[in-house]
Amino acid sequence: MAGGFRVLPLLILCSLFQGILGEEHQPNRPTERISGSAGDVLEDDPVGRLKVFVYELPSKYNKKILQKDPRCLNHMFAAEIYMHRFLLSSAVRTSNPEEADWFYTPVYTTCDLTPNGLPLPFKSPRMMRSAIELISTTWPYWNRTEGADHFFITPHDFGACFHYQEEKAIERGILHLLKRATLVQTFGQRNHVCLKDGSIVIPPYAPPQKMQAHLIPPDTPRSIFVYFRGLFYDVGNDPEGGYYARGARASVWENFKNNPLFDISTEHPTTYYEDMQRAVFCLCPLGWAPWSPRLVEAVVFGCIPVVIADDIVLPFADAIPWEEIGVFVAEEDVPKLDTILTSIPIEVILRKQRLLANPSMKQAMLFPQPAQSRDAFHQILNGLARKLPHEESVYLKSGQKILNWTAGPKGDLKPW
Amino acid sequence: MKPSLLTSQPSRRGSHRQVDSGLGGEGGGGAASAAESVFRSPTAAFWIVLHGVCCVISVFLGFRFSRVVFVLLFSPSSTTTISSVFTSVPALHAAVTNTTTTTTTQMRAIVLASSPPPPPPPEAEQNSTKSHVVVGRHGIRIRPWTHPDSEETMRAHWIIERVQREQRLQHGVRTPRPLIVVTPTYARTFQTLHLTGLLHSLLLVPFPLTWLVVEAASSRSNDTAAFLARSGLHFLHVPFPHPMPEDSRYRRTTESRMRLHALRVVRDRGMDGIVVFADDSNVHSMELFDEAQRVKWMGAISMRILTHITGLSTSRGEDHKSPVPIQGPACNSSGHLVGWHTYNPLPNTGATFIGAGKTVLPAKMEWAGFMLNSRLLWREAKEKPDWVRDLDEVGKKGEDIDSPLCLLEDASFVEPLGNCGRKVLLWWLRAEARYDSNFPTGWTLEPVLEATAAANHSARIDASPELPSNSKLTAANQDSRNNNIST
Numbered sequence: 001m002a003g004g005f006r007v008l009p010l011l012i013l014c015s016l017f018q019g020i021l022g023e024e025h026q027p028n029r030p031t032e033r034i035s036g037s038a039g040d041v042l043e044d045d046p047v048g049r050l051k052v053f054v055y056e057l058p059s060k061y062n063k064k065i066l067q068k069d070p071r072c073l074n075h076m077f078a079a080e081i082y083m084h085r086f087l088l089s090s091a092v093r094t095s096n097p098e099e100a101d102w103f104y105t106p107v108y109t110t111c112d113l114t115p116n117g118l119p120l121p122f123k124s125p126r127m128m129r130s131a132i133e134l135i136s137t138t139w140p141y142w143n144r145t146e147g148a149d150h151f152f153i154t155p156h157d158f159g160a161c162f163h164y165q166e167e168k169a170i171e172r173g174i175l176h177l178l179k180r181a182t183l184v185q186t187f188g189q190r191n192h193v194c195l196k197d198g199s200i201v202i203p204p205y206a207p208p209q210k211m212q213a214h215l216i217p218p219d220t221p222r223s224i225f226v227y228f229r230g231l232f233y234d235v236g237n238d239p240e241g242g243y244y245a246r247g248a249r250a251s252v253w254e255n256f257k258n259n260p261l262f263d264i265s266t267e268h269p270t271t272y273y274e275d276m277q278r279a280v281f282c283l284c285p286l287g288w289a290p291w292s293p294r295l296v297e298a299v300v301f302g303c304i305p306v307v308i309a310d311d312i313v314l315p316f317a318d319a320i321p322w323e324e325i326g327v328f329v330a331e332e333d334v335p336k337l338d339t340i341l342t343s344i345p346i347e348v349i350l351r352k353q354r355l356l357a358n359p360s361m362k363q364a365m366l367f368p369q370p371a372q373s374r375d376a377f378h379q380i381l382n383g384l385a386r387k388l389p390h391e392e393s394v395y396l397k398s399g400q401k402i403l404n405w406t407a408g409p410k411g412d413l414k415p416w
Numbered sequence: 417m418k419p420s421l422l423t424s425q426p427s428r429r430g431s432h433r434q435v436d437s438g439l440g441g442e443g444g445g446g447a448a449s450a451a452e453s454v455f456r457s458p459t460a461a462f463w464i465v466l467h468g469v470c471c472v473i474s475v476f477l478g479f480r481f482s483r484v485v486f487v488l489l490f491s492p493s494s495t496t497t498i499s500s501v502f503t504s505v506p507a508l509h510a511a512v513t514n515t516t517t518t519t520t521t522q523m524r525a526i527v528l529a530s531s532p533p534p535p536p537p538p539e540a541e542q543n544s545t546k547s548h549v550v551v552g553r554h555g556i557r558i559r560p561w562t563h564p565d566s567e568e569t570m571r572a573h574w575i576i577e578r579v580q581r582e583q584r585l586q587h588g589v590r591t592p593r594p595l596i597v598v599t600p601t602y603a604r605t606f607q608t609l610h611l612t613g614l615l616h617s618l619l620l621v622p623f624p625l626t627w628l629v630v631e632a633a634s635s636r637s638n639d640t641a642a643f644l645a646r647s648g649l650h651f652l653h654v655p656f657p658h659p660m661p662e663d664s665r666y667r668r669t670t671e672s673r674m675r676l677h678a679l680r681v682v683r684d685r686g687m688d689g690i691v692v693f694a695d696d697s698n699v700h701s702m703e704l705f706d707e708a709q710r711v712k713w714m715g716a717i718s719m720r721i722l723t724h725i726t727g728l729s730t731s732r733g734e735d736h737k738s739p740v741p742i743q744g745p746a747c748n749s750s751g752h753l754v755g756w757h758t759y760n761p762l763p764n765t766g767a768t769f770i771g772a773g774k775t776v777l778p779a780k781m782e783w784a785g786f787m788l789n790s791r792l793l794w795r796e797a798k799e800k801p802d803w804v805r806d807l808d809e810v811g812k813k814g815e816d817i818d819s820p821l822c823l824l825e826d827a828s829f830v831e832p833l834g835n836c837g838r839k840v841l842l843w844w845l846r847a848e849a850r851y852d853s854n855f856p857t858g859w860t861l862e863p864v865l866e867a868t869a870a871a872n873h874s875a876r877i878d879a880s881p882e883l884p885s886n887s888k889l890t891a892a893n894q895d896s897r898n899n900n901i902s903t
Contacts, residue, residue, distance in 0.1 A: 166551045189549070219587035221580040225572050240553075247554040254556060259564040261572050280579055310549045335559035342571040346578050353579070 031358040032351065034325075038318040038386060042360045043374055046381035047091045050388055053100035054087050055135050061107045061127070069113050076293050077110040077119060078205040079186070079376075080153040082367050084108075086377045102182075102384055103141055103150045107131040110156045121162040125175050125408070126416040128152070128160075132177050146402050147181040148394035151384060154178075155204065157289040159185035161194040164288065169194055176407040180394070182387065184380055186291050188313025195313060200383040203315040203376060206296040208368045214273035218302075225261040226341065227279035227303065228252070229268055230294075231287070245286050248308050251334040252285060259338060276301040280349070281327070281341055285309065296365045299325075302356045304349065306341070308334060316364060316379050318386070325355050584622070592709055594624040594689035596682060596790060600674035601696050602632035602660040603639050605849035608859055610696035611640075615647050618694075621705045626689070627651040628681065630674040632660035654681050664848075671695075672817040675783055676810060679823075683793040683807055691790050693783045693820070697846050704841040707833040708787045713801055714824070717834040718744030719785035719842040721759050742840065743785055745832035753832050756781070781819035785842055786830075788820065803829050 034042050062084065066072055072081060084106040087093055094100050109124040136142035142150065154160040160178050161169035170193050174183070179196075187194055188201035195201075232253035234244040241250040256262040264283070269275065276282055282298040286309035295314065298305040305326040307314070314322045322328075329340055355361065363374045371377045396402070406413065597618060601607060618625060627649050631640045633656060644651045656674045660667055675693065682691060690708050694700060707717060721741040746755040758780050791797040792804050803826040810822055821827045834841050849855075856862070 170551065191549075217587075219583060221583055223576060223580070225576060241556055242553040246549075247556040250556040251558065254558045255562050258562060261564065261569060280576060332557065335557050338564065338568050338572075342568040342575065344575075346575060349575060349579065350582055353582070 032354045034320060034355060034358055034361050036317070036319040036321045041319045041382055041386070042316075042364055042379065044382050044385075045373065046378055046385050049385040050092055050101045050381065051094040051099055052087055052090075052092050052102045052104055052381075052384075053094055053097040053141075054084075054104045054106065055139070057106055057131060057134065061131055065108045065111045069111060071113055071117055072108065072111040074207065075113075075117060075119075076204040076206070077155040077186075079155045079202060079367060080108055080110060082205065082369065083153050083184075083377060083380065085369075086371050090371070090377075090381075092381060097139065097141055100141075101149065101388055101390070103135075105131055105135060105150060105152055107152075109154065109162070118164075119156060121156055121164060123416060124156070124162045125172075125412040126414055128162075128175055129177060129412060130416040144396065145180070145390075145394045146396060147178065149390050151182040151184055151200075152178060153184045155186045155202070157187065158194040159183060159187040159199070166288070172409065175412070177403055177405070179403060182384070184383075186315075187289060188315075188317070189290050189309075190311040190313060192311070198387065200380060201313050201315050201317060202380060203296045203365045204291060204293045205367055206293045206300070206365075208366045211273060211297065211300050211366075216274050216277050220278060222278055222280050224263045224275065224279035226256075226263065226281045226283060226306070226337075227275060228262075228264040228283035228285075229266070229272060229275075231266055232264075234288075244288065246310075246331055248331045248334055249285050249287070251331075252283065252308070252337065255335050256338065261338065273297070273301065276303050279303045281306050283308065284326075286312070286331075295326075299356060299365050300362050302353065304352050304356065306337075308337075315376075316383065319379060319382070320361070320364065325352055325361070327352075588706070592623040594626065595621065595705060595708060596626050596628055596687055596689045596691045597694045598628045598630070598675055598678045598682075598691055599694050599696050600630045600632070600656075600671045600678070601640060603634045604660075605853045605855050606847065607639065607696070608643060611643055613699070614694060614696050615649065617700045617702075618649055620702055623705065623709070624689075625650065626687065628654060628678050630654045630656050630678045632656050632658065632670060632674060634659055652681070654678060668818065672783065676807070676817065679793055679807060682790050683795070686794065687790055689790050690787055691793075692787045693785075695782075695784050695844075697848075698784055699843040699845060701841045703834070703839065707841065710831075710833060711787050711789055712831060713792055713804075714786065714788040714820075714829065715831040715833040716745045716837070717785050717787075717832075717842060718742055718757070718837045718840045719782065719844055720840045722843055722845045743782060743844070744834075744840075745830065745837040747832050747836040751832075751836050753828060753830060757837075781821065782844060783818075783820055784844060786820040787833075788823075792823075801829065 033040065036042075062081075066081060072078060084104075087104055087106075097103070107127060109127050110119045110121075112120045112123055114120060132142065132147070152160070154162075156162060157164045158166065158169035160174045160183050161172050162175065163169040163172055173193050174196055183196065183199040184202055185195075185199055186202055186204045188199075189195055230249070231244075232249045233239070233241050238244040241247060244250070252264065256264060263275070263279070276297060280303065282294065282301075282303035282305055284292060284294045284298060284305045284307050286292075290309035290312040295305050295307070306329060307322075307326050308329050308331060310331050314320070314326075327341070327344065329337060333340060360374050363372065364376060364379050367376050599611075599614065601611065618627060627644075627647075629640065629644060629651060631653065641653060644653055654677065656677055658670065658673075660670055679691070681687075690711050692705070692708050704717060707715070719742065721743060723741070741759045742757050743759050744757050745753050746757050748754045759782075760780070791800060793807055794800070804824055805822075807823070810817065821830075824830070
């Protein structure tokens with residue numbers, strides 16, 4: 001009789017487990033749960049875990065710039081604009097700065113576009129500096145921590161280094177005033193000046209509606225082995241080759257242009273998105289900067305990304321286990337790319353495809369309007385929430401100053 | 417960041433470099449200023465001289481000899497970089513056209529004069545990073561044999577096949593049911609032609625398949641058997657006791673009876689699967705077999721009828737329901753079967769015999785677009801619906817057995833497949849040779865074919881095309897064949 005009593009709670013426990021596991025198993029498409037080094041955090045809900053105060057800056061920092069050039073809404077740097085809009089109507093926004101954990105400054109530094117649509121970063125340091133001067137004089141919260149509980153979105157090529165050329169960007173370094181703030185940027189490379197500790201790396205903006213419009217039925221068989229469309233030589237700026245992409249893209253072309261397994265070319269077809277959905281591997285090599293929207297497109301279309309960029313830090317690296325999802329190839333191993341890809345065991349390939357098929361993976365890479373749960377906006381907030389609570393040491397004692405307001409190139413000190 | 421795919425981006429960078437790119441005139445002006453700077457610094461003079469030497473070498477070599485070679489030769493860099501740069505130079509020659517070399521060499525001179533060349537790897541950026549990734553010019557690594565390896569290609573194809581199989585498992589059918597493809601056939605000129613086409617379609621079907629070939633009795637019956645033995649499919653060759661009538665008006669009935677005979681075989685052997693009626697002369701889409709997996713009891717798909725009807729242009733479609741006739745289920749907007757699209761033959765034609773210029777036309781309803789669950793035919797089957805008739809009852813008393821709807825008491829239970837009949841998955845086509853045409857056995861020609869054989873043949877054709885009786889024509893055919901073979 002005693003044994004029977006013991007068995008009963010065991011049975012109840014077992015059935016509970018079955019119930020939980022049964023709920024998690026999706027009957028149609030066996031996908032796998034995504035669990036990064038921070039744990040199973042892609043599905044966390046940030047609402048209630050943090051509060052963000054949005055500074056009211058004059059419209060010359062945001063709205064007027066956007067009015068001058070509405071192309072900023074569609075290019076790959078548009079995350080800064082959409083994040084601002086999201087935060088304005090989000091549940092994490094608070095109008096009481098005393099209870100805020102994080103402070104957001106809406107300044108669109110990547111919206112000064114050339115006629116071709118590429119952003120010029122030359123005024124960006126001055127714009128940022130001017131915004132920080134404004135918030136430090138109008139509100140006391142900047143001086144309280146010298147920006148340690150503030151975050152800024154800097155989606156440009158090399159983040160807050162504000163230059164498109166890597167040598168110049170490294171020379172400039174991150175804007176001095178942002179030394180203590182948290183940067184939310186698309187650029188990520190280990191041991192690089194322009195990525196500071198504690199930054200949150202986000203995916204570049206890719207238009208979600210456009211990608212949704214080009215979806216093809218998932219039972220269309222994947223018949224392309226490796227797919228890539230883009231430049232191999234940047235003839236305008238680097239005619240000899242060797243500078244652009246550190247020679248990696250040129251190496252891909254020279255080694256594999258005769259290989260029928262590699263569907264690579266510079267011709268950009270109208271069926272670009274459809275072709276990606278028919279490919280097993282999609283190359284994501286570096287260009288002038290290591291990141292590109294190709295990663296987002298590959299994840300959304302279920303094509304395994306082959307990342308060729310040494311030391312790159314991919315978006316949400318603590319939440320998404322990129323080594324299990326993508327294939328990483330060192331730049332020096334590019335001539336052996338075909339051997340590497342064909343020798344991946346088939347179970348590994350199928351597992352990567354299952355991980356990519358997980359809808360929370362695709363959601364985490366997108367910036368949909370209006371925002372949906374578990375999308376990139378929420379992952380940014382999750383990342384910010386994981387950095388809480390702030391240490392006591394970030395709060396400066398009165399009179400203590402760390403930042404040097406006159407540091408940096410002379411040109412940056414001019415008012416904007 | 418990557419440059420826009422549609423436009424390279426010379427303008428943004430070019431406008432902010434000290435040098436403008438790609439403009440020969442500017443280059444010329446720059447060279448003049450470079451000449452002045454020559455007298456200012458000996459290193460600049462050295463580079464100008466080096467540039468001149470390289471130009472001369474390039475003239476002799478025939479491709480652009482880069483000064484970067486000297487930089488790398490005299491720098492403590494790895495040998496692989498050097499070798500790769502050497503191999504990269506001919507490649508770059510392909511990439512950079514001849515016309516731009518002169519202007520770019522001009523531009524390079526200016527860049528070199530104004531700033532030192534990019535330092536070799538060890539020196540770069542030591543002050544700020546400990547990264548092993550360095551900024552600067554890198555070599556383009558090219559392996560010696562840039563062509564695909566056959567082993568790797570095979571492995572890649574195997575990977576692709578496995579991925580596609582996984583895709584089918586996930587999005588397609590979980591447990592595919594075997595198919596039973598029923599084909600009535602008879603020995604005739606175009607039999608091998610039609611059967612080969614059908615065979616190739618069936619070989620592509622990814623499901624387990626049995627090909628049930630019913631053959632009408634004929635004096636030369638080995639052709640079909642030999643063909644099936646070579647086919648490589650799992651087949652069942654069922655002989656039908658009666659021969660195919662010569663008059664093509666009656667062939668249709670015989671074919672229907674052959675199909676019923678096949679269905680009796682399916683029932684008696686207890687074959688399990690989905691019966692698909694495939695005529696040997698039709699063209700099938702692979703999606704048809706995918707749709708067949710979704711049959712519960714009986715399904716129908718749309719079939720397009722390809723006929724050549726003379727005089728069609730005069731009658732402006734008043735006798736036809738659609739420009740190209742389609743047989744198939746008709747659905748209402750909620751996806752339920754409400755009727756049938758059928759082929760409506762013109763009043764004064766109909767199935768005629770195959771002579772010169774006249775072709776066989778389909779009847780109102782063909783067997784071809786239907787497929788049924790073989791359990792419908794079994795005497796005892798679980799959940800067998802009651803709207804199906806007993807197989808032995810069908811065909812008696814001379815009823816019309818032109819379509820499988822004769823098997824059913826109530827035709828409204830047929831499931832419309834292929835997106836409710838909107839997708840055409842089958843094409844009905846009846847191309848046959850003249851009734852008196854001859855062909856060698858097995859379609860292999862003996863090397864000896866003399867002019868006498870041709871003369872005999874043409875004599876046959878001039879004979880009047882009236883309907884001979886069955887036995888006479890069979891004898892005549894046999895005679896001419898014998899003639900051909902013997903000579």
